[in-house]
Amino acid sequence: MNNEIALKLKGVFAGYGELNILENIDIEIPVKTSLAVLGRNGVGKTTLMSTIMGHATLHAGQIEFFNQAIERLPVYERSRLGIGYVPQTRDIFPSLTVEENMLVAARPGRWPLERIYELFPRLAERRNNMGNQLSGGEQQMLSVGRALISDPKLLLLDEPLEGLAPVIVQMLMEVFKKLIAEEDLSVILVEQSAKLALQVTNQAIVLNRGQVTYQGLSQELLSHPEQLAKLIAAN
Numbered sequence: 001m002n003n004e005i006a007l008k009l010k011g012v013f014a015g016y017g018e019l020n021i022l023e024n025i026d027i028e029i030p031v032k033t034s035l036a037v038l039g040r041n042g043v044g045k046t047t048l049m050s051t052i053m054g055h056a057t058l059h060a061g062q063i064e065f066f067n068q069a070i071e072r073l074p075v076y077e078r079s080r081l082g083i084g085y086v087p088q089t090r091d092i093f094p095s096l097t098v099e100e101n102m103l104v105a106a107r108p109g110r111w112p113l114e115r116i117y118e119l120f121p122r123l124a125e126r127r128n129n130m131g132n133q134l135s136g137g138e139q140q141m142l143s144v145g146r147a148l149i150s151d152p153k154l155l156l157l158d159e160p161l162e163g164l165a166p167v168i169v170q171m172l173m174e175v176f177k178k179l180i181a182e183e184d185l186s187v188i189l190v191e192q193s194a195k196l197a198l199q200v201t202n203q204a205i206v207l208n209r210g211q212v213t214y215q216g217l218s219q220e221l222l223s224h225p226e227q228l229a230k231l232i233a234a235n
């Protein structure tokens, strides 16, 4: 039994400049836990990811990563400590090849390039193509691959299934399930599609207007669709 806490947020208020979006967020993610972050458009899901990563402005509260205070560290330090980020915007470098896109983020560890290509054979086929020649699905695979190659202990996935064809969604879901089951990794999965996210995670939170309105087991929400609908719809 491993009760080690990978990430802890305590009383976090954060936003952009003086604008506050997140209110009093308390979250604890034990090692090897996968957390779904649910909620409608604009409730603050991406802001939560940006706050963990260091892109947003922290107004109050603490953020700890494996018991180390990280709230004052710059983005690259948080990344170096082991937080991998797959942003909603994917952020592929258009004029670098698939392989170069990954090598800029590579660190020695559990995820050498060849292992990423095993996970996503499509990326191996496209290794010499430029970032701007990729389909949406391929870009998303590349964004996940680029996060993994930095050998993260915590992986932040911001709406990785958004706008993708059903066959790609299925494939990525399988990959996420595999990562969550087999790797020594904690995962935060932001998703609009609650059903998909709850299927692959063990814990969930619902955000509404920057506040956590539910915190519990994913299974609990999956088996109570009315409660889930109410939580997501609440104003």
Ligand SMILES: Nc1ncnc2c1ncn2[C@@H]1O[C@H](COP(=O)(O)OP(=O)(O)OP(=O)(O)O)[C@@H](O)[C@H]1O
Pocket: 016, 019, 021, 039, 040, 041, 042, 043, 044, 045, 046, 047, 048, 088, 192
């Ligand atoms: N860079 C920014 N500067 C100022 N306000 C912002 C910025 N980014 C987001 N916001 C505002 O913060 C609030 C939360 O936005 P956020 O992007 O976190 O929501 P979200 O839950 O990720 O939505 P979506 O599901 O559409 O991705 C919104 O009111 C949004 O307009």
Ligand SMILES: [Mg+2]
Pocket: 045, 046, 047, 088, 158, 159
């Ligand atoms: Mg978002």
